[in-house]
Amino acid sequence: MEQRHLGRTGLRVSRLGLGTLTWGRNTGERDAADQLKAFWDAGGTLVDTADVYADGGAEYLLGRLIEDLVPRSDLVIATKAGSVPDPDRRFDASRGHLLSALDASLQRLGTDYVDLWQVHAFDPGTPLEETLQALDIAVSSGRARYVGVSNFCGWQLSKAATWQLAAPGRTPLASTQMEYSLLQRGVEREVLPAAVDLGVGLLPSSPLGRGVLTGKYRHGTPPESRGGSEDMAAFVAPYLDETARLIVDALAIAADGLAVSPLHVALAWVRDRPGVAAPILGARNAQQLIASLSVEALTLPDEICLALDDVSAPLHRYPDHDWSTL
Template sequence: MEQRRLGDSGLWVSCLALGTMTWGRDTDQHEARDQLLAYAEAGGTLIDTAASYGDGDSERLVGALLDNSVARADVAIATKAGIAVRRGERRVDVSRKALLDQLDDSLDRMDLDYVDLWQVQAWSDDAPMDETFSALDHAVTSGRARYVGVSNYSGWQTAAAAVHQRSGAARVPLTATQVEYSLLQRGAEREALPAAGRLGLGVLAWSPLGRGVLTGKYRGGTPADSRGATSHLAPFVDPYLDDRSRHVVDAVCTAAEGLGALPLEVALAWTRDRPAVGAAVVGARTAAQLRDVLGSDDLVLPDEIRAALDEVSAVPLGYPERMP
């Protein structure tokens, strides 16, 4: 698997990252172990998790499998903080206390001394920017994180955060920004991706398969064993089952047929090779599904197919992204 430098940093990661959002909930330890082994065998080196995934269960599984299945030294571990579920409600808290408490809990769950990449998972106006990012500085200077980044930030938020971290000698520059990015979600192209490229941040693209819809599995309805059939993930999938998405999925399936590839391979190759993308974060419920995803590693889209997919999935750009 191709290894890429993440942004302007010295951190090298594989072009596909292993997402673990379903680990500990929809993916049990046996399947997670098989996924990790298949991923490492394919040359993957970046494991992505978060304190909020499964209320910490994802991190617990990552910790249980490290060294037993894959050597810690052979992978980079990325996790996130800032979102928690309390009394059944999702809450964003990016105060210094909340962030550093979550980092300590993450390290305990994974039985690690440090993570390679630590990211603020969401923006919030409820804490001053200085306070939020002082937590990232402290994480690096205390040895608990090697690199830091942000996730789900808009363009102006990404730029503000990156410039803030460059404006003081004691501050740690941001290495990465993680955003949803696929043929079904290209909104980041308006401002977030240009900001990342200009400011030297590597992009980690989450849900590059359009929350599973770009596999083509939903063309004939919602399969009983799919994410869209579960009560907790159906609201996550439903926005991409509209008419516009169907047109994009049809185009992907047509391209896949012409190339003798799977639709998911075409969709993933498109995102993986977009400018500024350091890694596409791929997640699967089972090891068999993950192996299909890893099969896309060798696929390079011909220019004419890439252009056709660009056209059918294009997002409208107007003022102020483009001057009249």
């Protein structure tokens, strides 16, 4: 699998990443092992997790598999901290919480360091410079090699990245992780331009529109799908509207013309967008993952990209619209 630099850093990652959102919850150890082995065999290196996935279960499971299945040195392990697992989905990006969470992540993962440590979300209750100081401490202490953020809007990312570049000794942000797909192009308004300008690599989550871009929901909701499960149905539901249907129909037409699946077209589109380092793939089993990994050989023709751009274009008005003629 092709390797890319993560942002303006020396860290190289596979241009597709493996996500572990469901590990330790819907995905058991055997399925997780099959996924990791298939990903590694395909040349994949970037594995993304978080301390709140399955309340730490995903990290613990990944740590067991690293020990028994795949050499630690062959993987780029990324995890996150800052989310507080309670019904209100609170965020705590204070220095104390973040560094304690990192120590707990390392223990569950069974490793001395993570390759990429990310702040899971912006915390308005903590001064940003305190949050960023925790990232500097993590790197200077050897517990993290590179750092990034997740779910930061445009101004939050710009402020954080600029702060880190403003003084010697601070660790530049390597990445930002945001949802990005043909069904969710909101990052193109401010986040992606800021990331490109500041040398921050984008790691798209849900690159298949929470599974909708595979086309599996065109004629109903399969009972075995995430949309048909009790705990994930609400996650998929926002992308089952009429706007999404029109985009998926266009995607299916493009896929038919290229003799590939809608999944491959959707994934190739987001993988090769400017500023993107590596979309993060979430799969139910190894068979699903292998189908996604086979996109490696596909590059979309320019005319297909332009057609998909047009049919999925988000509505950006002021201040993005050109008002120079008014």
